[in-house]
Every structure is written in C-alpha cells, then in structure tokens.
Amino acid sequence: MNFIVAGAVNAVKELYGQEIAENIINIQETRKEFEGQVTIVVFPFVRFSKKSPEETANDIGTYLQQNVAEVEGFNVVKGFLNLVIAESYWIKLFNGTLLQPDFLAIKPRGEKVMVEYSSPNTNKPLHLGHVRNNLLGYSVSELLKADGYDVIKVNLVNDRGIHICKSMLAWEKWGGGETPESSGLKGDHLVGKYYVVFDKEYKKEIETLVAEGQTEDEAKKNAPLIKAAQQMLLKWEQGDTEVVGLWEKMNGWVYAGFDVTYKKLGVDFDKYYYESNTYLLGKDSVEEGLAKGVFFKKEDGSVWIDLTADGLDQKLVLRADGTSVYITQDLGTAQMKYDDFGMDKSIYVVGNEQDYHFKVLFLILEKLGKSWANGLYHLSYGMVDLPSGKMKSREGTVVDADDLVNEMVETAKQKTEELGKTNDFSEADKEDLYTTIGLGALKYFLLKVEPKKRLLFDPAESIDFQGNTGPFIQYTHARIKSLLSRADYQFEEANYTNIKLTPTELEMVMLLAKYPAEISEAAKAYSPAFIANYLYEVAKLFNKFYHEVPPIIKEEDAAVKQHRLNICKIAADVIKSGMNILGIHVPERM
Structure with a gap:
C-alpha cells in the first residue's frame, strides 16, 4: 500500500518537520479484534513528535484522514494506528488487480536456480523419508518458478559406493539368479531385499568374531562380508568388467522401479547426475586443493583439510588407497553442475542429519575460491515419524513409498x-x-x-x-x-x-x-x-x-x-x- 507509506512520510514531514525514509514505516495487517484493515506502528516517530505514542498516533491518523482519500477513519490502540480503508479502494483493487488476466501471471526475475532433490541410493527402494524429500524438492521448485525464477530440477543418484556393493555381493551369494521378472518384485524392491540380506548375514559374522574374542569394532572391520564388499568397490573403481556388468544390471532394475514411484508421486526432473560419473571429478578438486595449499597430505597418503580455525574439525577428502569419500564426490558434482548451468543459486534438499556435511562442503568450495559458492544453500528438513515410531531401513522395517x-x-x-x-x-x-x-x-x-x-x-x-x-x-x-x-x-x-x-x-x-x-x-x-x-x-x-x-x-x-x-x-x-x-x-x- 504505497499510498499509506507516502502519506505517513508526508505526515511526519508536515507535522514534525522531519524527512524520513520509507523503510522506517512499519505497516501490518490490523488484528481482527480492532476496527480497520491496516496498522501503522508509530513508536519510531515518537522521537520526532516528542509526544506519547497515543498522541503521535492521533496526530498522524488525523493527517492521513484529511489528506489521503483512501483513509476513511482511524483508531488508536497504544502505539498502534489502525486505519479504516475506504470500501472504494478494495473494490478498485478487486476489479483492477484480482480480476485481471495477469493477476496470477509469473513475472520473470532473470535468475536461475537449481534444486537438487531425491538423490536416492541404488541399494533400496524409496521410503517415507524419501517421500518428504521428493515432495519438498518438487514443491520448492514449483514455488520458485511461480516467483519468477528459472528453475532446473536435478536428481543426483548415489549409484556407487559400499552400499550398492553390499546388495550386489548378497545377490551374488544368495540370489540364485533372481530377477524382477522371475520374482514379481519391482527392481528397487528386489535390490533392497538383498541389502537387508547382507545386513543380517554381516551381523551373524560379527557375532561369531566377537564370540572368538574380538571387540565389536574389530569384528565390524574384520568380518569377511564387509571385506569382500570393500574389495568389490575397489574392483569397480578399477573398471573390473564382471563387477561393472553386475552393477549396471542391478542399477537398471532399481532405476525402472524408481521411475514407477516418481510417476506415482507426480515428481519429475530436468537432469539426472550420477555419482559414478562425478567421483573422479572430485579427485580433480582434491588435486586443485593440494596445489592451492587448501588441502594437505598425511604420511599414509590420505588427503585432508584442516577446518579447526573455522570451528569445525579436520576432514578427510581422499582415502590413503586413493578412493573417494562422499565429500570428494560432492566437490566434483558441485563443479560439474555449475559448469553445465551457471546458476545463480543451488539448493540441496537433504535431511538434517547431513547439516555438518554441507557446512564442510560449502566452506571447502569457498576456500577453493569458487565464485559461485555463496549461492549454495542446504534446505535441511526433519525426520518423518509414524505413530508406531522411527523407521530403520537396514532392518527391513522401512515404510515403503x-x-x-x-x-x-x-x-x-x-x-x-x-x-x-x-x-x-x-x-x-x-x-x-x-x-x-x-x-x-x-x-x-x-x-x-x-x-x-x-x-x-x-x-x-x-x-x-x-x-x-x-x-x-x-x-x-x-x-x-x-x-x-x-x-x-x-x-x-x-x-x-x-x-x-x-x-x-x-x-x-x-x-x-x-x-x-x-x-x-x-x-x-x-x-x-x-x-x-x-x-x-x-x-x-x-x-x-x-x-x-x-x-x-x-x-x-x-x-x-x-x-x-x-x-x-x-x-x-x-x-x-x-x-x-x-x-x-x-x-x-x-
């Protein structure tokens, strides 16, 4: 309501001889228990009027009623000036704005925003937590579009790593050649089934090793299954034909299953990224960071960054054996996304358990001198519970989407x-x-x-x-x-x-x-x-x-x-x- 702001500025000038900026005028909607539609907070003007808040409000209210055609009346409640706006104004607003064809039209801002959401792992189907992520990411994208932004919806698929190797290994050992067609299961459900199988068998091995005298931490590291999964990941990164072939087959099953779920939920994406294509780019970022002195290498060959001066801690960015960690992949992916689209802002829709990860990621990108790092934002969201309690996906009790x-x-x-x-x-x-x-x-x-x-x-x-x-x-x-x-x-x-x-x-x-x-x-x-x-x-x-x-x-x-x-x-x-x-x-x- 520009006429109220302009009127209040003129009132202070005419009544108290003071020039004030428009941003000093605080306008609110009048509370329902009082007469009027618009309320001006008059406390900022008391230092000019040298009067009480009530007297100041009455001065300004009288001025506005006499000099602004749309102001029909007013009342004062302490330091709040409630204005009654003439019915003719609202009728004009209704006909001249709300009834016009462009009332709901989008007004382009000329800014580009990327929204990354969903970002599933390819070792299990989508569950209730993923549902909140997908619905939130899609809705934020549509919201930004409605506010005039050019929006790119992105899905970064976590299609590599130890998690998928666990499902692959379990399927190799206990799957008996089972497929979505032979089992009647959606592909993502089938692969998720073997992720649960791995976890059960892994726990059995841990119990055996503990019974033999190892500590639980030692048993978790020494269990044959986890060692085999780690070896499979190394083979994948080395391009082993047999491992890569199995990975492609099982991920294919999962993608077909995800597509069905996405269609049910009514969400879509403009671009898919796959961590299998980006983790090597992250290694390039590590080399860049070493060259700039942002990262340092330990005696075992692992690469780290020291963020203790920023109130965080030391963070591993590359393992001693040369394999990537999540932060490595995210560095490479962030660079690739910016190179592809040159967006002004990039929003990551990820649960709040990753709050620390994104603090570290954004800080590293700033230290690497990325000009676009200040446009990164983590849209953190909370867990979804059911009345029966928290979901635990690895125990097979997940609420399937x-x-x-x-x-x-x-x-x-x-x-x-x-x-x-x-x-x-x-x-x-x-x-x-x-x-x-x-x-x-x-x-x-x-x-x-x-x-x-x-x-x-x-x-x-x-x-x-x-x-x-x-x-x-x-x-x-x-x-x-x-x-x-x-x-x-x-x-x-x-x-x-x-x-x-x-x-x-x-x-x-x-x-x-x-x-x-x-x-x-x-x-x-x-x-x-x-x-x-x-x-x-x-x-x-x-x-x-x-x-x-x-x-x-x-x-x-x-x-x-x-x-x-x-x-x-x-x-x-x-x-x-x-x-x-x-x-x-x-x-x-x-």
Whole structure:
C-alpha cells in the first residue's frame, strides 16, 4: 500500500518537520479484534513528535484522514494506528488487480536456480523419508518458478559406493539368479531385499568374531562380508568388467522401479547426475586443493583439510588407497553442475542429519575460491515419524513409498464412500478421485509443516474433509467449481453503484489480494508450508462467506450476484494455483 507509506512520510514531514525514509514505516495487517484493515506502528516517530505514542498516533491518523482519500477513519490502540480503508479502494483493487488476466501471471526475475532433490541410493527402494524429500524438492521448485525464477530440477543418484556393493555381493551369494521378472518384485524392491540380506548375514559374522574374542569394532572391520564388499568397490573403481556388468544390471532394475514411484508421486526432473560419473571429478578438486595449499597430505597418503580455525574439525577428502569419500564426490558434482548451468543459486534438499556435511562442503568450495559458492544453500528438513515410531531401513522395517501411496489411496476410497460423495461417478472417475484425494492428503500433510521441523505423519488424520487437510481444500475447490457451473458463470465486472461489501467479503478480497506476496515470502524462505497454510485460510474463509451470504445462485440483484460469483472464481483460481505449487491436483467435483 504505497499510498499509506507516502502519506505517513508526508505526515511526519508536515507535522514534525522531519524527512524520513520509507523503510522506517512499519505497516501490518490490523488484528481482527480492532476496527480497520491496516496498522501503522508509530513508536519510531515518537522521537520526532516528542509526544506519547497515543498522541503521535492521533496526530498522524488525523493527517492521513484529511489528506489521503483512501483513509476513511482511524483508531488508536497504544502505539498502534489502525486505519479504516475506504470500501472504494478494495473494490478498485478487486476489479483492477484480482480480476485481471495477469493477476496470477509469473513475472520473470532473470535468475536461475537449481534444486537438487531425491538423490536416492541404488541399494533400496524409496521410503517415507524419501517421500518428504521428493515432495519438498518438487514443491520448492514449483514455488520458485511461480516467483519468477528459472528453475532446473536435478536428481543426483548415489549409484556407487559400499552400499550398492553390499546388495550386489548378497545377490551374488544368495540370489540364485533372481530377477524382477522371475520374482514379481519391482527392481528397487528386489535390490533392497538383498541389502537387508547382507545386513543380517554381516551381523551373524560379527557375532561369531566377537564370540572368538574380538571387540565389536574389530569384528565390524574384520568380518569377511564387509571385506569382500570393500574389495568389490575397489574392483569397480578399477573398471573390473564382471563387477561393472553386475552393477549396471542391478542399477537398471532399481532405476525402472524408481521411475514407477516418481510417476506415482507426480515428481519429475530436468537432469539426472550420477555419482559414478562425478567421483573422479572430485579427485580433480582434491588435486586443485593440494596445489592451492587448501588441502594437505598425511604420511599414509590420505588427503585432508584442516577446518579447526573455522570451528569445525579436520576432514578427510581422499582415502590413503586413493578412493573417494562422499565429500570428494560432492566437490566434483558441485563443479560439474555449475559448469553445465551457471546458476545463480543451488539448493540441496537433504535431511538434517547431513547439516555438518554441507557446512564442510560449502566452506571447502569457498576456500577453493569458487565464485559461485555463496549461492549454495542446504534446505535441511526433519525426520518423518509414524505413530508406531522411527523407521530403520537396514532392518527391513522401512515404510515403503509405494505401499504408503497405495494405502493412502485405499484410505481415501473408504472415507469417500462412507460419506456417499461418489454415487454418481463412473468407476474410472472414482478411481481417479481416490488417487487425487489420497495423494493430496499425503502431500499436504507433509508440506504444511515447516521443512526444518520433525513431523509425525498419521495417514488416518491426513484424510479428513474438515480441518487443515488437503481433502478439505480440495473439497472447497470442488464446491466452488460446482457453484460456478450451476450459475453458468461468465466473467464480467459487477456494477458497484449500490453494493455494500459484507465484512467477510472484504476479508476475502484482502486475503486473495495477498496471494502474490505469499508466494514471494514462501519462495524467500524455501517453505511450501507458507502456501499450504495460506490456502487453508482461503478455504476456511470461503466456507464462512458461502454460509453467511444468501444462496448466490438465487440472488436477485444482478450486480451483487456477479460480484459474489467473481469472488468465487478468484478463490478457485488461487486455490488451484497454490495447490499446483504443492504438487496437488484439485478435482472439479467431489
């Protein structure tokens, strides 16, 4: 509201003879218990007025009411000046901004952002933790797009290392030639099965060695299985034909399985990177760091960086046997991504257990003199728990992503049929609706919570047609679309000569007008939760509006009817746009 800011600046100049900068003006939305729509915090002006906050507020309020046409009245609560903005302003805003075709248009910023998410290991299927990662990464990407950024979605697949060698070794030893086709298992499930087998057999070997007198730490290092897996990794890095062939076959199974899950979740990627192609580039970064004196080599040949002066510790960047560690690979990948796209920002969507890793990674890249290092950001998120407790993937008790999606769709089917909402739907339409509701419930529940917070996911609680849930917002959208269809809605401006906005109508206009600013704030914070909770407020307020006004279709005053239908139309457009950012479809009917 530029006219309020300009008016306040002029008021301080005229009343107190002081020139002030516009950024001193602190404008807030008026709290619901007070009259008005806009509040100015007047405490910063007291040093100019030499009066109490209340007297200062009254001075400025009187000036604004007399000199700013849009200010119709005011009231003072301590040091807060609440302004009543004329109805004509809100009507003009509604018609001149919200009803215009470009209200929801994206305004390009000319900046490029890369969002890296998913980044699975190829030794097991995706689980509930991966689901939060994928939904968060996809939604942040869509959020940044909506705020005008050019976004590149990237998936860095961790397709090499000791983890995949464990699955490969177990399959060689105990697989009997089993394939996805022969077993009827998705490829990622099959490979994950042998990762669990390895872990069970490895534990048996550790127990045996401990019984023979070794400490547990010694047994973990000396167990034949782990030594064999380490040898297999070394052979892979040396290009052993047989090992590489097995690696390609089993990873192929996993990729086919991942693709099915990604399609179910509705996420996509513009570019895939594979650590098998980048870990050698990391070794180039190590050589660069040695040459610049950023890294140092120990007597055993291992390469390190000393970050103790930065409050961290010494970090290994290359093992004595010349093999890479995770940080090595990430150095190489970061350079490759920048060389490929030259982005202004690069966001890593990775769980908070890797907070320290990314502090080290970004600091190393800064010390290597990478000009783009200050554009790197770790979007850290918390663990997802179920009511039954924490998941442990290596023990085979992981909540599988595919099973979770199927359970959500089935739960949506049961709850929808209990409410009798699909009696006139065809079978195909019913199945589409159940999928839409089930996935909408899952996505909304995981995204409405701030990323950094750990959350408890309750599938039953998420599928509820009341409260702060995806199905409630979806149902509100369907209700609006049904109303517009029954009214045979056609867009045109209403004649406001004799229309008086109800308080709830005024609230609706104010809330809907905030949508572009909500997108910008959410994008700035990399938080889809801002959008999710804003959409809940829109849906909640619309339902209040819908129940407060007489039936809109039966409204006899053509101008009032058109105005209220216009509010319905914009509310539906905003809900659909916001839910799309969250990756959630909204049905036309439910």
